[in-house]
Amino acid sequence: MSDASRSGVTPRRPPPMAPMGKARYRVMMTLVALGLALLAGRIVDLHVFDRSFLQGQGDARTLRTDTIPAHRGMITDRHGEPLAISTPVVTLWANPQDLPEDDIQRLMLANALGQELDALNERIARYAEREFMYLQRRMTPEAAQQVLDLRIPGVHAREEYKRYYPAGEVTAQLLGVTNIDDQGQEGLELAYQPYLAGVPGKRRVLKDRRGRLVRDLAMLQEAQPGGDLTLALDQRLQYMAYRELKAAVTENDADGGIVVMLDARSGEVLAMANQPSYNPNNRAGLDPQGLRNRAIVDVYEPGSVMKPLAMAAMLETGDLPLDTVVDTSPGWMVIDRFTIKDIRNYGKLTLAGILEKSSNIGMSKLALRLDDPVVPAKYRALGLGQSPGTGFPGESTGSIPAPVRWSSSQWAALSYGYGLSVSALQLASAYTAIANEGRRLPPSLLKLGQSPAGEQVIDPDVARRILGMMDQVVEPGTGARRALVPGYRVAGKTGTVRKTDAGGYQEKAYRGLFVGIAPVSNPRIVTVVMIDHPRGDSYYGGAVAAPVFSRVAGNALRLLDVPPDARDPES
Incomplete structure (x- = not known):
């Protein structure tokens, strides 16, 4: 005999569910089912009827159109001897938000660039809210590759061209010069800028979220090199x-x-x-x-x-x-x-x-x-x-x-x-x-x-x-x-x-x-x-x-x- 029987107390049974409680339950279940149905419908809509939207969002995060620099035309004398030529160089850039905080990697990067660590850290801090900064422009391919071989996250390369003048000061005022973007600024380089510059090309590439190249997908437009200019000069x-x-x-x-x-x-x-x-x-100290x-x-x-x-x-x-x-x-x-x-x-x-x-x-x-x-x-x-x-x-x-x-x-x-x-x-x-x-x-x-x-x-x-x-x-x-x-x-x-x-x-x-x-x-x-x-x-x-x-x-x-x-x- 239980203690409750011995004490003469009858145990209480749970009260039956109120009618309004059952109604609320049904409403909630209906809403959940409706939500699931709407979600399923949206999934079907996105994957079947509006698939291009998802594809576009994905492409926007992975597909890029890169510019292919055009080779600037050469300037020669009347006998074909080069007076101005463009040589391939590499520009290194970085996403400051992806650069490592590790002092050792920062020091390795600064040394490879030939820069002081404090100066590099100061520049990175200045561009911390941005996604792009130049590390060093127009490096020789060999020097740039030494930096890239460090495999430091956030460091990227861009192919460019640099103008070189074999005759140096002898023909300086006549030929003129180009700026760091290889655009004519003085002399014949400026006068014939559209003819010498050429037309840049475009290519479709696949990159990861850090901007690193994964794969070339398609050539959209071939780069058209600039025209060569033959001077009367001997x-x-x-x-x-x-x-x-x-x-x-x-x-x-x-x-x-x-x-x-x-x-x-x-x-x-x-x-x-x-x-x-x-x-x-070398225009350092130019008069x-x-x-x-x-x-x-x-x-x-x-x-x-x-x-x-x-x-x-x-x-x-x-x-x-x-x-x-x-x-x-x-x-x-x-x-x-x-x-x-x-x-x-x-x-x-x-x-x-x-x-x-x-x-x-x-x-x-x-x-x-x-x-x-x-x-x-x-x-x-x-x-x-x-x-x-x-x-x-x-x-x-x-x-x-x-x-x-x-x-x-x-x-x-x-x-x-x-x-x-x-x-x-x-x-x-x-x-x-x-x-x-x-x-x-x-x-x-x-x-x-x-x-x-x-x-x-x-x-x-x-x-x-x-x-x-x-x-x-x-x-x-x-x-x-x-x-x-x-x-x-x-x-x-x-x-x-x-x-x-x-x-x-x-x-x-x-x-x-x-x-x-x-x-x-x-x-x-x-x-x-x-x-x-x-x-x-x-x-x-x-x-x-x-x-x-x-x-x-x-x-x-x-x-x-x-x-x-x-x-x-x-x-």
């Missing part, structure tokens, strides 16, 4: 011109200098050297002064090198007999209260004598005889005051004053090279008319398939006479004698001009110039040399620029295999 002549120019600038303690050499038969630029320069392969292509961008008053061109304009009028003699005594004259001087009193001079002695008085008196402004008109016909049309970024047009209320002094100044501004390239192009019996050839930085017809801007007979006069200028005993080239006849003209600044002409600051054509019997090259502000023993063009021409032209004529045409000394 690398042999360029090296030689740059070497001689640099030596002359150093010898004369000058601010800089320019050498431009054109093919007299085509107008192609065979050499274009500038000082100062820079190394485009911005070295970036400018002074031969095309800078303009200046040319001075006496304009006298042959001005005399050609005067002879074409027919009002100036070839046997004209000008009395330049006493070696100075006043026009409109301005005093014009020669170095000394040359007395009576023929037309050839005026060019040989570089007489400002002689040119001024000839110019004032004429009623029409034929000299500035001829300058314009020779391409001065206009764009050379090379397409080089920043090429200068120079300037020629408009013929509005000209004074006699301005008219005279133009005849001896003052009152206008030109670039070295414009000046060389203008002289192709003297070398080609009056046909001016437009300058070309690119190699031409055939020589252009040119434009007849000077009467052929006049051009030949001016060439003959310039031949007499470069003779033993003349001021231009240092331009003589052994074995060859040279036609040339010296020039010395005062430099200007915002306050007018500078005291004791000059530019020395020489323009030469060689050989006279069958012109092959036209060369302009300018030495900027020489501080040595002399600053005259015949002393500082003519010797550079002699060495540059002599070497060039021999390299181009031009037959000598020097007169027989016994004839």
Whole structure:
């Protein structure tokens, strides 16, 4: 007998379930069943009717479209020698959120990158909230592979290209440079950026959630390499011109200098050297002064090198007999209260004598005889005051004053090279008319398939006479004698001009110039040399620029295999 029976207490039975409790139970079970049905329906909908949604979400997390860099086109000289090439490099980048916190791995990474650990940690902390940071750009493939071999999580590689310039500072201003993304920033690299750059390709790849490549899936678009650019430049002549120019600038303690050499038969630029320069392969400590292509961008008053061109304009009028003699005594004259001087009193001079002695008085008196402004008109016909049309970024047009209320002094100044501004390239192009019996050839930085017809801007007979006069200028005993080239006849003209600044002409600051054509019997090259502000023993063009021409032209004529045409000394 149980204790409850013995005590006389009857145990209580559980009360029956209330009717409302059963209803709640059924409702809850119904809701659960309905939820399961909706969930099953959604699963069926996603997998059967809306499968693309799930596929797209998965692809977004694993499929990527990678860019394939295009190989930048090569720049070569006229003989196919490389002047600018692109070499493959590797850029390392990282997802800072995936990089290990372990100090040992961080130290290994810093050492492999050649960086300080503290500096690397500071950069990682700075990019901690981002998913991308550069570790090091444009490494050699070998150096990059050493880093990748560490297999540090979060470190990735990207293939790129780096521009390399075999000639270094010798061709720096003409070629220009590219930036770290291999896009042209200066010079021809900038001018022909769309042509040289090419079109990047695209590929579909499978990557894991950390961005690591799992598999190449498909090539969407092949990379199209950039086009190659063939310059008119002859690398042999360029090296030689740059070497001689640099030596002359150093010898004369000058601010800089320019050498431009054109093919007299085509107008192609065979050499274009500038000082100062820079190394485009290592731009650390770059002097911005070295970036400018002074031969095309800078303009200046040319001075006496304009006298042959001005005399050609005067002879074409027919009002100036070839046997004209000008009395330049006493070696100075006043026009409109301005005093014009020669170095000394040359007395009576023929037309050839005026060019040989570089007489400002002689040119001024000839110019004032004429009623029409034929000299500035001829300058314009020779391409001065206009764009050379090379397409080089920043090429200068120079300037020629408009013929509005000209004074006699301005008219005279133009005849001896003052009152206008030109670039070295414009000046060389203008002289192709003297070398080609009056046909001016437009300058070309690119190699031409055939020589252009040119434009007849000077009467052929006049051009030949001016060439003959310039031949007499470069003779033993003349001021231009240092331009003589052994074995060859040279036609040339010296020039010395005062430099200007915002306050007018500078005291004791000059530019020395020489323009030469060689050989006279069958012109092959036209060369302009300018030495900027020489501080040595002399600053005259015949002393500082003519010797550079002699060495540059002599070497060039021999390299181009031009037959000598020097007169027989016994004839």
